[in-house]
Amino acid sequence: MIGNAELSGTATIRIDGNDLTFGIRRQGSTYIYDKTNVSSPVFYQLDAWHENSHPYYWSKTFNLEAEIFDNVNANIELKTQVPAGTAAGNYTNYTTYTTFKAIAGAEYNFTPRGTAAATHYVWVRARSRGGITTGFNISLNGVSKFNVTCVRDTNWTWYRYDAGTNTQMTLTSLALSNQKLSNNTN
Amino acid sequence: MVRLLKAVSMAGAENFGCGYFVTATPYQNPNNYVWQMAIPGYAQAIASRYDDLFLSGNLMTGDVPQSAASGGGKPGYTFYAGDIRKLVVARNMTGKPNMPSLEPFSQIQI
Numbered sequence: 001m002i003g004n005a006e007l008s009g010t011a012t013i014r015i016d017g018n019d020l021t022f023g024i025r026r027q028g029s030t031y032i033y034d035k036t037n038v039s040s041p042v043f044y045q046l047d048a049w050h051e052n053s054h055p056y057y058w059s060k061t062f063n064l065e066a067e068i069f070d071n072v073n074a075n076i077e078l079k080t081q082v083p084a085g086t087a088a089g090n091y092t093n094y095t096t097y098t099t100f101k102a103i104a105g106a107e108y109n110f111t112p113r114g115t116a117a118a119t120h121y122v123w124v125r126a127r128s129r130g131g132i133t134t135g136f137n138i139s140l141n142g143v144s145k146f147n148v149t150c151v152r153d154t155n156w157t158w159y160r161y162d163a164g165t166n167t168q169m170t171l172t173s174l175a176l177s178n179q180k181l182s183n184n185t186n
Numbered sequence: 187m188v189r190l191l192k193a194v195s196m197a198g199a200e201n202f203g204c205g206y207f208v209t210a211t212p213y214q215n216p217n218n219y220v221w222q223m224a225i226p227g228y229a230q231a232i233a234s235r236y237d238d239l240f241l242s243g244n245l246m247t248g249d250v251p252q253s254a255a256s257g258g259g260k261p262g263y264t265f266y267a268g269d270i271r272k273l274v275v276a277r278n279m280t281g282k283p284n285m286p287s288l289e290p291f292s293q294i295q296i
Contacts (some may be wrong), residue, residue: 007190011267012275014249024272028189030196030232037253046235049187054221068235 010092021090026052031091042080043069044096059119064108064181066098068123075104095156099129102177104170105184112174122169123160124183128152135163139182140171149186187222191229196275197245197263200233202226215257243279 005026012021015033022031022043027050034042044067051058067078080096098106112118128134128151135149146162148153162169191202197250199226210239233240250270265274 005271010271011269011271013265013267015246015276016266023266027190028192030192030236032236047192047232050232054217055224055228056217126279 002032005114010159019087019089021087021092023092024042025050029148031135040079042078042096043091043094044078044080046128049096051061054148057111060112062110062120064110065096066106066183067096068108069098069106071105071107073104075100075102076106077101100185103185105182108183109175109176109178109183110181112176115174115176119175120171121172122146122171123158125156126151126157130154135186137184137186138169139184141180145171147186174185188228189227190273191225192232193273193275195229195240196277198240200230202229230252237281243277246276246277246278248274264269 008025010021011024012019014020020033023029025155027048027167029101030046032042032044036042041117044065046068049063053168064116069076070074077099080091080094082090082094086093088097112120122138124135124136126137126148131152131154133152135147135151137144138146138148147164148159148169149163151159160168187204191204194202204226205219206214207219219284227280245263246265248263248265250262250266251263252260263275265276267274
């Protein structure tokens with residue numbers, strides 16, 4: 001359609017005397033820009049999972065952003081990381097993540113999309129803060145399901161194997177109702 | 187349309203009445219009727235993630251004037267992002283985050 005909005009792009013605005021650059025999308029984007037700590041601002045998106053098509057065609061795969069957790073837990077902090085050399089206020093390429101002041105858990109509610117119960121595979125992107133071996137436990141609706149104990153890389157790495165069974169973390173026949181996934185640090 | 191409702195939410199709207207129904211041929215695809223009824227919920231769900239700023243924050247005046255013809259004076263409550271089709275609305279709160287809601291504004295030519 002002639003003149004239609006672009007699927008995605010970037011925008012720069014002047015806010016509080018500083019430039020702020022970020023991604024924009026046809027379906028709209030809503031961000032939080034938290035400058036409580038001026039030297040280490042936090043920037044993250046609330047609606048990254050919205051796609052630009054009719055929801056009927058949206059992916060059946062979920063990408064739960066760690067920073068959009070549903071519970072209140074004072075031991076969870078958010079931090080934003082940008083590549084070295086990035087200008088201040090440029091958030092076109094950023095990673096916002098959860099870090100833990102103590103053993104803590106984050107909860108995520110979601111409803112599977114589709115027309116029938118389906119199997120979902122769980123992948124978690126994590127890293128070790130100091131290179132020491134650490135891990136996490138994943139629960140579904142309050143029932144412990146998986147344990148990952150081999151997180152030691154200081155670079156972001158995808159983890160998908162349960163230490164208990166040495167098989168891929170799999171949620172079978174997940175009903176089309178609210179599901180609460182919990183991620184607890186070990 | 188959901189992008190526009192996200193911006194309207196950021197401006198402070200809790201509820202919307204949105205619907206465009208063609209009652210003569212050629213009729214619209216009925217799937218679009220359903221989508222029109224569903225989209226407020228998608229925008230409101232996102233707004234619920236920043237309810238503290240929604241209820242207690244302030245809509246920022248921005249740097250775009252209310253009237254492009256008359257220029258300055260009254261604020262337009264949007265931020266210029268290099269292209270007037272990119273609609274940017276933001277709220278802030280003292281001691282709380284600034285929160286831009288961003289929307290590449292759609293132009294439709296049929």
